[in-house]
Amino acid sequence: MRSTETQEVQRMMEELDVSGLESLAGELARSVKHGDRFFLSGSLGAGKSTFARAFIRALGVTGAIPSPTFIMDSVYSISEMGLEVHHMDLYRLEGSKEELLMLGFEEILDSDAVVLVEWPERIDDFRKRYGCTVLISNGGSPHSRRVQVEWNMAGY
Ligand SMILES: Nc1ncnc2c1ncn2[C@@H]1O[C@H](COP(=O)(O)OP(=O)(O)OP(=O)(O)O)[C@@H](O)[C@H]1O
Ligand SMILES: [Mg+2]
DSSP states (O other): OOOOSOOOEEEEEEEEOHHHHHHHHHHHHHTOOTTOEEEEEOSTTSSHHHHHHHHHHHTTOOSOOOOTTTTSEEEEEEGGGTEEEEEEEOTTOOOOHHHHHHTTHHHHHHSSSEEEEESGGGSTTGGGSSEEEEEEEEOSSTTOEEEEEEEETTOO
């Protein structure tokens, strides 16, 4: 459940290869709570989908986890946990508040589903919202990424 009591912001930064990023996603998935949101930020090919797939797999989803770029939202039901997980890719949105409302994304973000969002920059105030930002940028080699994890527990 969302914690509104704590003002805490937790930060972590490390340099990870693909399997390191997948392990991190798995770790976060195993402690996921209803209503958690993960804002996956990074340029084209940074590793946002790689993170999202590993996260969803760690919750027990087998089978294909397609990139939601064209449909913008894929939904998975984790029945053992009574959990719905949305994997959104907002790349194709223009990002107006009206558009997010009209497409039902605000409603999903307000629900108790777990939401993974690629291209969260389309939501202009996403850093102020409750949730975890995973910021992925270039690392020291083509196979490594600097990964910053920042929880905003006090957001709305
Ligand atoms: N350390 C790393 N972490 C994640 N991906 C890596 C890493 N090193 C190399 N890669 C490669 O980078 C690519 C990342 O692709 P991915 O689809 O996850 O990126 P994306 O951020 O979702 O891109 P898009 O903006 O197109 O949605 C993959 O081919 C992956 O194998
Ligand atoms: Mg992607």
